[in-house]
Amino acid sequence: MTIFRRGEPGYDENRLGLNRAAGESRPARVVAATGEHDVAAAVRLGAEQGLPVGVMATGHGPAVPADGAVLVNTRRMDGVSVDPAAETAWVQAGARWEQVLERTTPHGLAPLNGSSPDVGAVGYTTGGGAGLLGRRYGFAADHVRRLRLVTADGRLREVTAESEPDLFWAVRGAKDNFGLVVDMEIDLFPIYRLQRRRGGGRAARPAAARAGARAAGHGTQAAVRAGRLDPPRSSRRALCRP
Numbered sequence: 056m057t058i059f060r061r062g063e064p065g066y067d068e069n070r071l072g073l074n075r076a077a078g079e080s081r082p083a084r085v086v087a088a089t090g091e092h093d094v095a096a097a098v099r100l101g102a103e104q105g106l107p108v109g110v111m112a113t114g115h116g117p118a119v120p121a122d123g124a125v126l127v128n129t130r131r132m133d134g135v136s137v138d139p140a141a142e143t144a145w146v147q148a149g150a151r152w153e154q155v156l157e158r159t160t161p162h163g164l165a166p167l168n169g170s171s172p173d174v175g176a177v178g179y180t181t182g183g184g185a186g187l188l189g190r191r192y193g194f195a196a197d198h199v200r201r202l203r204l205v206t207a208d209g210r211l212r213e214v215t216a217e218s219e220p221d222l223f224w225a226v227r228g229a230k231d232n233f234g235l236v237v238d239m240e241i242d243l244f245p246i247y248r249l250q251r252r253r254g255g256g257r258a259a260r261p262a263a264a265r266a267g268a269r270a271a272g273h274g275t276q277a278a279v280r281a282g283r284l285d286p287p288r289s290s291r292r293a294l295c296r297p
């Protein structure tokens with residue numbers, strides 16, 4: 056297990072994530088985890104030293120800054136494997152959706168990922184996961200078969216709906232509040248084609264999108280996402296002129 060303290064080479068590289076706008080944490084220790092034993096050791100280190108413990112895969116969406124904490128960086132734990140017959144994938148804590156999709160799409164299968172391939176699959180799923188295929192299949196968290204996580208006592212537990220129903224229910228929505236997930240097994244779905252359009256064209260209008268899906272035939276789903284965009288800089292300048 057590699058641990059970085061403030062000022063040491065590697066500290067910044069391992070504490071900083073993609074979303075710097077969410078604030079820069081200054082953890083007391085940063086653990087570069089390469090496997091479940093590192094995660095368990097990091098949780099025990101936090102307990103021994105009386106420090107809170109946080110986890111980061113990509114740094115896309117830290118809810119709470121890990122200031123003064125033990126921050127476990129899982130980005131090296133990016134293993135993914137697919138069981139095409141069972142239509143499931145095993146995904147390690149640091150894998151991004153892009154890495155999951157690279158493994159599933161050759162089999163004509165897709166997970167319930169969200170809008171960005173750069174987001175971590177575990178952080179997304181433990182937060183619920185409202186994805187592109189949500190209208191048909193629901194939340195990603197409802198398609199987890201099994202999780203392994205390290206709880207606050209430093210124990211690695213395998214959690215399913217049968218083995219630990221309460222913990223299994225709680226983790227799928229509570230992110231890291233009940234433990235640090237080291238890997239998960241998720242359902243995959245036979246998806247052959249996904250079309251995406253951007254901008255304010257026809258696909259941005261719900262009625263047009265529904266009509267397009269009907270025309271494409273049975274089983275086609277339409278999803279529309281609307282967002283407020285800033286006007287381009289040129290028009291902003293024009294608006295500001297007296």
Ligand SMILES: Cc1cc2nc3c(=O)[nH]c(=O)nc-3n(C[C@H](O)[C@H](O)[C@H](O)COP(=O)(O)OP(=O)(O)OC[C@H]3O[C@@H](n4cnc5c(N)ncnc54)[C@H](O)[C@@H]3O)c2cc1C
Pocket residue numbers: 072110111112113114115116117118119129148168169170171173174175176177178179180181182183184185186187230231232234235236237
């Ligand atoms: C560009 C973008 C697009 C997005 N699109 C969608 C979308 O379509 N649908 C949707 O539902 N969400 C979406 N999100 C939100 C995203 O799912 C959350 O921000 C998610 O928590 C990011 O996880 P991460 O691991 O990438 O980020 P990180 O910053 O690394 O982690 C964020 C949090 O996830 C939890 N977490 C991470 N790893 C673990 C672990 N091993 N065990 C337990 N908890 C863990 C922790 O609470 C951590 O603080 C989007 C976010 C971004 C930035």
